[in-house]
Amino acid sequence: MSIFYFCFDKLSHADVDADPKTLDIIDQHAQYTLQTYGRPSVVFTHGKGSYLYDVGHREYLDFTAGIAVNALGHSDLEVARVLFDQAKQVVHLSNLYYNVPAGELAEQLIEATVASGAFKATKVFFSNSGTEANEGALKFARKVAKVSQEQQQQQDSKKFGVVSFSNAFHGRSMGALSATPNPKYQKPFLPLVPGFVHAPYNDVEAVDQYVKEDTCAVIVEPLQGEGGINIATYEFLKKLRARCDQVGAMLIYDEIQCGLGRTGKLWAHQNYPADCVPDMLTMAKPLANGFPIGAIMITDKVAEKIVIGDHGTTFGGNPLGCAVASSVFRRINTPEFLENVNKNGLHFREQLDSISSPLIKQVRSQGLILGLEFKVDPAPLVTMARERGLLIITAANNTIRFVPPLNIAKGEIDQGIKILKEAIMAFEDRTLNVEA
Ligand SMILES: Cc1ncc(COP(=O)(O)O)c(C=O)c1O
Numbered sequence: 001m002s003i004f005y006f007c008f009d010k011l012s013h014a015d016v017d018a019d020p021k022t023l024d025i026i027d028q029h030a031q032y033t034l035q036t037y038g039r040p041s042v043v044f045t046h047g048k049g050s051y052l053y054d055v056g057h058r059e060y061l062d063f064t065a066g067i068a069v070n071a072l073g074h075s076d077l078e079v080a081r082v083l084f085d086q087a088k089q090v091v092h093l094s095n096l097y098y099n100v101p102a103g104e105l106a107e108q109l110i111e112a113t114v115a116s117g118a119f120k121a122t123k124v125f126f127s128n129s130g131t132e133a134n135e136g137a138l139k140f141a142r143k144v145a146k147v148s149q150e151q152q153q154q155q156d157s158k159k160f161g162v163v164s165f166s167n168a169f170h171g172r173s174m175g176a177l178s179a180t181p182n183p184k185y186q187k188p189f190l191p192l193v194p195g196f197v198h199a200p201y202n203d204v205e206a207v208d209q210y211v212k213e214d215t216c217a218v219i220v221e222p223l224q225g226e227g228g229i230n231i232a233t234y235e236f237l238k239k240l241r242a243r244c245d246q247v248g249a250m251l252i253y254d255e256i257q258c259g260l261g262r263t264g265k266l267w268a269h270q271n272y273p274a275d276c277v278p279d280m281l282t283m284a285k286p287l288a289n290g291f292p293i294g295a296i297m298i299t300d301k302v303a304e305k306i307v308i309g310d311h312g313t314t315f316g317g318n319p320l321g322c323a324v325a326s327s328v329f330r331r332i333n334t335p336e337f338l339e340n341v342n343k344n345g346l347h348f349r350e351q352l353d354s355i356s357s358p359l360i361k362q363v364r365s366q367g368l369i370l371g372l373e374f375k376v377d378p379a380p381l382v383t384m385a386r387e388r389g390l391l392i393i394t395a396a397n398n399t400i401r402f403v404p405p406l407n408i409a410k411g412e413i414d415q416g417i418k419i420l421k422e423a424i425m426a427f428e429d430r431t432l433n434v435e436a
Helices: 003-008 021-032 077-089 100-115 130-151 174-178 183-189 204-210 234-247 319-332 335-353 379-386 410-435
Strands: 044-048 051-054 059-062 123-127 161-165 196-199 215-220 250-254 280-283 294-298 360-366 369-374 393-395 399-402
Touching: 059 410, 077 319, 100 123, 100 294, 100 319, 123 130, 130 174, 130 215, 130 250, 130 280, 130 294, 174 183, 196 204, 204 234, 215 234, 234 250, 319 335, 335 360, 335 369, 335 410, 379 393, 379 410
Parallel strands: 161 196, 161 215, 215 250, 250 280
Antiparallel strands: 044 051, 051 059, 123 294, 280 294, 360 369, 369 399, 393 399
16 A cells, blocks of 8 residues: 555544544543543444444444444344333342242243253353353352262362363453463462463363363353454364363353354354253353343253352342343344344355455454454554444454444445455555555
8 A cells, every 4th residue: 555545545533533522521531430441532422233423423333242242233122122111110129039030031041042952051040241150150160069079978179170271261350360361361460269270272182181180160162252263173172071071070161252143053052063062151241232141051960069048149130131131032042133143244254355465364253253363463453443433343362353233234244344444454554664
């Protein structure tokens, strides 16, 4: 590209052209909220479908969907209706009492999972987030090991080890963080929970060395999102399943980002044969399209070892979240919806494959979770796309991640790709000129 390109590529959504209110709002945040996030100079006020609008009414096409959350897009009217209707009935009760929506959602999740041919889940525990779901699953695994050891009259059990994998992301609370081997996240908070080790992802040969008799849980994403859109191989998951059975450890699939239709199947592990099924599965992000909720689904092997008082939460399973999730789940889990994810995922993939740039290394995808790996750090591309009206995010390993709403239209994908191509040209121009 050329200097000519730089001069005449007028940015449609330039930060310098933002509505003046933008800086006031950002200043207010800076003064009163703890600064743990690096955010761009844009403030969104509302959204509709695959689009978000900033305080200056500028429209952005959203390929981030709240980081794989808004599966049905922004401001979905059916979600709004269910929220309103349920809020008029009852919002919160605590787990002191039963409520109708939680029971209905649990039944839906279990029945649909079993009917889909995925793992043989029998019970659900509701949490408020993905991190909390993982935290609960890890606790359940430790309890299963403890009870099993007691039943075998083994005192002083050392079976509390947890194995997670390179590039994994499982959350930021102490247990989930201990399973997230990213020095940037872990280092400021050392020491972490004892017993956690990290094995190389997709390394079949290394499994026996890490998953041992003292292991109570193996936690793994069948497709790593934050880690760079890395897809587990069949051999890897099969080996994990077999090894967990051998040493009596619980296999936990973290499907918080890749589950619930994102890969074109209800659950990501359905992309693999039946000898890859987990003992527990955690979900969250899109379950209520943005209303906070998470869940752990477990088999009887786990459920029979958990008793009243073992785990709890104030908000988990509240009627409002469960009513919304019930409605969202019903809409996502239809053959037509999932077929559309596959069709549009394929189209998106073809479009990414067609981008020719000396900076691009590889495209990886499954359904509507796609990664574009670059040979250099693509972080500046996020700004370059946003200043042209397209929202994208990075993942680890020089990868740009695309997780649009699952009901995105083909024309919207094309519109986004067009902007992305322009941004990549500008990125190329900048990167190659700097390097020259
Ligand atoms: C795979 C995975 N696990 C766990 C989490 C944590 O979920 P939450 O942010 O809802 O606590 C995330 C969030 O990005 C995730 O992608």
